[in-house]
Amino acid sequence: MAERKKYIEVQVPFLRESLRVLGTPQELENKTIKLDLTRKLRGKGLTVKLRIFNVEGKLYAIPNSLTLSSSYIRRMMRKRTNYVEDSFQCRCADIRATFKPHLITRKKVSRVVRKNLRNTTKEFITEYCKDKDFATITQDIYDGTLQKTLLPKLKKVYPLSFCDIRVFETKELQKIDIQKAITTQDSEAPEEVIEEESE
Numbered sequence: 001m002a003e004r005k006k007y008i009e010v011q012v013p014f015l016r017e018s019l020r021v022l023g024t025p026q027e028l029e030n031k032t033i034k035l036d037l038t039r040k041l042r043g044k045g046l047t048v049k050l051r052i053f054n055v056e057g058k059l060y061a062i063p064n065s066l067t068l069s070s071s072y073i074r075r076m077m078r079k080r081t082n083y084v085e086d087s088f089q090c091r092c093a094d095i096r097a098t099f100k101p102h103l104i105t106r107k108k109v110s111r112v113v114r115k116n117l118r119n120t121t122k123e124f125i126t127e128y129c130k131d132k133d134f135a136t137i138t139q140d141i142y143d144g145t146l147q148k149t150l151l152p153k154l155k156k157v158y159p160l161s162f163c164d165i166r167v168f169e170t171k172e173l174q175k176i177d178i179q180k181a182i183t184t185q186d187s188e189a190p191e192e193v194i195e196e197e198s199e
Contacts, residue, residue, distance in 0.1 A: 005022055005023055005024060005027075006022070006024075007020040007021065007022055008020070008021055008022075008023060008024075008025060008028065008059060009059070010028070010033075010052060010059040010060065010061050011058065011059065011060050011061070011182075012050065012060075012061045013060065013062075013181070013182050013183075014048070014050075014061075014062070014063050014135075014138065014139065014142070015035075015040075019033065019061065021033065021052070021059075025054055025057070025059060028052050028054075028059060029052060029053065029054045029059075030051065030052065030053070031051075031052050032049055032050065032051050032052070032064065033049070033050045033052065033061060034047060034048070034049050034050075035047065035048050035050065037142075038069075038072075043072075044068075044072065045068060045069030045071060045072030045073075046066060046067070046068055046069070046072075046142075047066075047067045047068075047069065048063050048065070048066055048067075048142075049063070049064045049065045049067075049169075050062060050063055050064065051063075051064045051173055053178050055178055055179065055182070060178065060182055062135070062173065062176070062178065062181050062182075063135075063138045064169065064170065064173050065167065065168065065169030065170070066138065066141055066142065066165070066167070066168045066169070067166070067167050067168075067169075068102070068164060068165070068166045068167070073102060073166065076104055076161070076162045077104060078104075078161065080107060080108055081104055081105055081106065081107060081108065081161065082104070082105045082107075082108050082109050082114060083102065083103065083104045083105075084101075084102075084103040084104075084105070084114045084117045084118055084121075085100065085101070085102055085103075085166070086099075086100065086101055086118045086121060086122060087099070087100045087167075088122055088125075090125055090126055090129045091126075091129065091130070092129045092130075092132060092133055092134045092137055093129075093130070093131055093132055093133045093134075094133045094134055094175065094176050094177065095134050095170055095172040095173070095175050095176055096170065096172055097129070097134060097137070097168060097169065097170040097172075098167065098168070098169050098170065099125055099165060099167070099168055100165070100166045100167035100168075101121050101125070101163075101164070101165055101166065102162070102163075102164055102165070102166040103117055103121065103154065103160055103162065103163050104160060104161050104162035104163075105117075105158055105159070105160055105161065106158075106159045106160065106161050109158055113157065113158050116157050116158075117154055117157050117158060117160075120153060120154055120157050121150065121154065124149075124150050124153050125146075125150070128146060128149070128150075133176070133177075133180065133181070134170060134173075134176055134181070135176065135180070135181040137168070138168065141165050141168050146165065147163055147164055147165065150163060151163045
């Protein structure tokens with residue numbers, strides 16, 4: 001007889017809360033959940049994709065990717081400005097991850113300035129990730145720590161009106177130390193419970 005589906009508690013250390021997901025522990029392992037964090041971040045259109053792992057019978061959801069919505073980026077755009085985009089792979093302390101930064105200048109700028117901004121961003125992020133693991137970097141992007149550290153460096157090249165990471169993701173999440181990721185993102189008592197359907 002098939003095991004009956006029911007709502008199961010899944011801890012999300014990254015958000016310091018828990019989700020109630022419909023399914024069985026066997027079915028849910030390695031499944032993904034998408035969460036829209038726009039309300040939590042007061043209008044910043046951020047979506048996180050979480051992957052579920054079974055650790056000693058307990059289910060934990062670890063971020064697989066962070067994505068800024070295109071509508072949020074469009075809202076940030078102004079006339080007579082330029083945007084600078086890039087996409088590159090970076091080696092974190094444990095796995096490789098893909099970064100897609102998005103910068104918006106205050107005024108129209110030359111191609112040389114855009115190239116300089118792109119190179120400065122890539123150099124900074126590559127250096128920043130060397131000694132940090134994937135879970136720590138995810139938390140830094142969510143908190144805005146990485147962006148706040150990057151902005152002063154880029155302002156020396158050219159003043160920006162917007163600086164953020166449009167996409168941060170990895171295809172190697174299975175290789176991370178799950179136990180370490182759970183403790184890094186410090187799971188405290190759940191603040192709120194959200195009901196979700198797994199994908």
